[in-house]
Amino acid sequence: MSTHAAPSAGPRQADQIPADLLAKIDEAVTHYPVSKRSASLPLLHLWQNHFGFVDESGVEWIAKRLDLESINILELVTFYPWFRQQKAGRVSVRVCRTLSCALAGGYEVREAFCKAAGIDPKAPTHGHTPPVSPDGKFSVEFVECLASCGSAPVALVNDDLHEDITPEGTTSILGKYN
Amino acid sequence: MKSLLLPPHPKERRIVFKNAWTQGYTPDIDCYVKNGGYEQLKKALKMKPEEIIEEIKKANLRGRGGAGFPCGVKWGFIRRDDGKPHYITCNGDESEPGTFKDRYILHNDPHQLIEGMLIAAYALNVNLAYIYIRCEFPKAAGIVTQALKEAREKGFLGKNICGSGFDVDMHVHQGAGAYICGEETSLIESLEGKRPYPRIKPPYFPAVLGLYMSPTIVNNVETFCHVKQILAIGSDEYAKMGTPGDGGTRVMCVSGDVVRPGPYEIPAGGVTLGELINDVCGGMKPGRKLKAVIPGGSSSKILRAGEVFKIKVKGDDGQMIDKEVPLLDLVMDASSLAAAGTMVGSGGVIVMDDSRDMLWALNNLNEFYAHESCGQCTPCREGVLWIDKMTTRMVNGEGLVEDPVTLKSVADNIAGRTVCAFGEAASWPVQSFLQKFPEEFEVAAK
Numbered sequence: 001m002s003t004h005a006a007p008s009a010g011p012r013q014a015d016q017i018p019a020d021l022l023a024k025i026d027e028a029v030t031h032y033p034v035s036k037r038s039a040s041l042p043l044l045h046l047w048q049n050h051f052g053f054v055d056e057s058g059v060e061w062i063a064k065r066l067d068l069e070s071i072n073i074l075e076l077v078t079f080y081p082w083f084r085q086q087k088a089g090r091v092s093v094r095v096c097r098t099l100s101c102a103l104a105g106g107y108e109v110r111e112a113f114c115k116a117a118g119i120d121p122k123a124p125t126h127g128h129t130p131p132v133s134p135d136g137k138f139s140v141e142f143v144e145c146l147a148s149c150g151s152a153p154v155a156l157v158n159d160d161l162h163e164d165i166t167p168e169g170t171t172s173i174l175g176k177y178n
Numbered sequence: 179m180k181s182l183l184l185p186p187h188p189k190e191r192r193i194v195f196k197n198a199w200t201q202g203y204t205p206d207i208d209c210y211v212k213n214g215g216y217e218q219l220k221k222a223l224k225m226k227p228e229e230i231i232e233e234i235k236k237a238n239l240r241g242r243g244g245a246g247f248p249c250g251v252k253w254g255f256i257r258r259d260d261g262k263p264h265y266i267t268c269n270g271d272e273s274e275p276g277t278f279k280d281r282y283i284l285h286n287d288p289h290q291l292i293e294g295m296l297i298a299a300y301a302l303n304v305n306l307a308y309i310y311i312r313c314e315f316p317k318a319a320g321i322v323t324q325a326l327k328e329a330r331e332k333g334f335l336g337k338n339i340c341g342s343g344f345d346v347d348m349h350v351h352q353g354a355g356a357y358i359c360g361e362e363t364s365l366i367e368s369l370e371g372k373r374p375y376p377r378i379k380p381p382y383f384p385a386v387l388g389l390y391m392s393p394t395i396v397n398n399v400e401t402f403c404h405v406k407q408i409l410a411i412g413s414d415e416y417a418k419m420g421t422p423g424d425g426g427t428r429v430m431c432v433s434g435d436v437v438r439p440g441p442y443e444i445p446a447g448g449v450t451l452g453e454l455i456n457d458v459c460g461g462m463k464p465g466r467k468l469k470a471v472i473p474g475g476s477s478s479k480i481l482r483a484g485e486v487f488k489i490k491v492k493g494d495d496g497q498m499i500d501k502e503v504p505l506l507d508l509v510m511d512a513s514s515l516a517a518a519g520t521m522v523g524s525g526g527v528i529v530m531d532d533s534r535d536m537l538w539a540l541n542n543l544n545e546f547y548a549h550e551s552c553g554q555c556t557p558c559r560e561g562v563l564w565i566d567k568m569t570t571r572m573v574n575g576e577g578l579v580e581d582p583v584t585l586k587s588v589a590d591n592i593a594g595r596t597v598c599a600f601g602e603a604a605s606w607p608v609q610s611f612l613q614k615f616p617e618e619f620e621v622a623a624k
Contacts, residue, residue: 012607024277031349031351033306034263034306034390035370035371035390035500037372038351038369038370039371040371040372041352041353041354041368041371042352042513044349044354045313045352045354055559061359066371069200072371072372073568075373076354076371076372076373079355079552080353080354080355080356081355081549082313082353082354082355083354083357094314097542097545097546098275098476098542098543098546098548098563099275099276099434099472099476099528099539099542100275100276100433100434100528100545101541102542103433103435103528103530104435114188120268126549142275143314143544144266144275144546144549145273145275145276145357145476145560146282146314146356147272147273147277147281147312147314147315147433148278148281149275149276149277149278149434149439149526150278150431150432150433150439150440150441150530151435151439153432159316159317160317161317175547
């Protein structure tokens with residue numbers, strides 16, 4: 001896990017904020033009348049949902065919006081596993097790794113997802129920068145318990161929970177995200 | 179989300195799961211109101227707040243998040259008239275391996291949760307509440323946000339709710355993938371926009387110093403739903419469903435090597451472990467025998483097939499006597515599981531059969547705790563990584579002879595030496611697996 005994002009080559013995210021994202025940010029801040037700092041996580045989510053990850057300019061912009069120091073936001077990005085500092089696949093595959101899913105074949109399911117996406121199954125399994133397929137379409141990673149142990153093994157693909165997954169079924173699941 | 183629209187098993191009694199499991203039930207407010215929704219809120223707004231808290235106390239409702247603290251007692255710590263702002267927060271950060279009940283409620287019956295929280299808000303003089311939902315439930319966050327909008331439009335949320343003169347607002351707050359946020363003081367730090375390091379105790383309860391350093395009550399999703407149901411059923415009737423000191427129903431989430439895994443809502447103490455596995459869940463998978471059970475989420479101590487426990491029970495003459503209770507006759511309630519040296523915890527029952535390697539299973543859990551330690555306290559930050567490394571090398575056939583002893587020593591030196599209960603949660607699996615299955619660790623360490 002790197003604590004300092006490499007300066008991204010592309011344009012700064014903070015220079016490309018669309019009006020609808022700004023409106024959502026303004027709305028989110030109103031949910032925290034006692035302390036604007038509470039809006040840190042909501043703003044990071046909105047930012048990542050739009051840009052796919054949070055670059056250095058994003059950290060600075062959110063900090064400024066909430067009257068905080070950049071470190072107050074950066075320390076959240078580096079702590080919480082959900083946030084990314086680098087681009088991931090356009091489709092995020094998060095396979096549950098923990099016991100009930102592992103008992104039902106979760107490790108085999110991750111491997112099958114990797115193969116179906118064209119990712120080396122020996123790539124790192126966890127981390128803020130998951131392995132991405134050569135075409136940039138998919139990233140596949142393990143996450144800890146997704147709280148659906150009764151229908152193990154499961155994976156979260158973008159916002160969709162897929163249950164009772166078999167290794168053979170992974171190709172058709174990825175096919176739904178064209 | 180997989181729908182389990184099976185009729186209830188005879189041992190089940192669906193109360194908080196009633197709507198969520200009904201064919202054709204939809205999560206919108208019209209469907210909820212048509213089925214008697216928000217009637218308990220209207221009733222509560224005509225009661226004295228103290229009467230509501232008294233009802234919750236009499237119902238013997240224990241928190242459903244894992245620690246099992248009596249809910250009414252927790253609420254009783256709040257002084258309504260202390261002049262400070264008060265907050266309530268719903269803990270929807272469900273992440274304890276083996277536990278999977280909240281998603282069904284959040285997706286299928288969000289208004290039940292909101293009504294429970296509104297009743298609590300009125301009882302505790304709260305004007306602002308948050309529902310903390312882990313971000314791995316993205317659809318749940320959307321559904322609950324929509325439900326809050328509907329409740330606001332219908333006048334159940336906002337200013338002067340139901341014409342009572344009472345104001346309360348409520349928002350969804352999404353987590354960001356950290357298990358530690360289920361610890362209530364960690365959740366509060368996360369809600370304040372900080373790294374979620376659990377707070378140093380004392381004060382032991384956020385009811386003293388919580389969100390924004392004000393009195394705060396944090397309750398589990400299922401707990402708030404029970405609050406609504408207690409008002410609907412009445413505290414006496416509700417308490418009677420369970421055992422003394424553990425009222426009502428509890429969702430038992432069964433996963434692992436059984437024929438029918440799933441979430442089952444059962445009166446507290448209404449089944450033995452044997453009935454739960456063999457009757458409710460259809461038994462072990464064909465040709466397999468029971469080997470081990472983790473009864474209350476991954477942090478609870480594991481039990482071994484064939485174990486017999488000495489438990490104090492009330493004899494025919496009313497005197498307390500020691501009784502030998504085999505594992506499968508163990509009643510699934512808070513006190514019986516505590517007497518067996520483990521806990522009912524979050525209700526997550528993980529069942530493993532005789533094909534399972536206990537070292538492998540423990541290593542899986544150790545990797546979980548190594549990933550999820552927040553890193554605030556040295557014994558936990560360092561210890562869980564050492565534990566994970568040791569069981570990993572044992573699984574890979576590279577264990578050292580002294581590894582089982584070292585493992586126990588590291589676990590013993592984490593438990594009780596950390597700011598929060600994560601230290602115990604990470605140590606108890608190690609200690610109990612080693613104690614219950616020593617032979618599997620000795621073999622691996624040669």
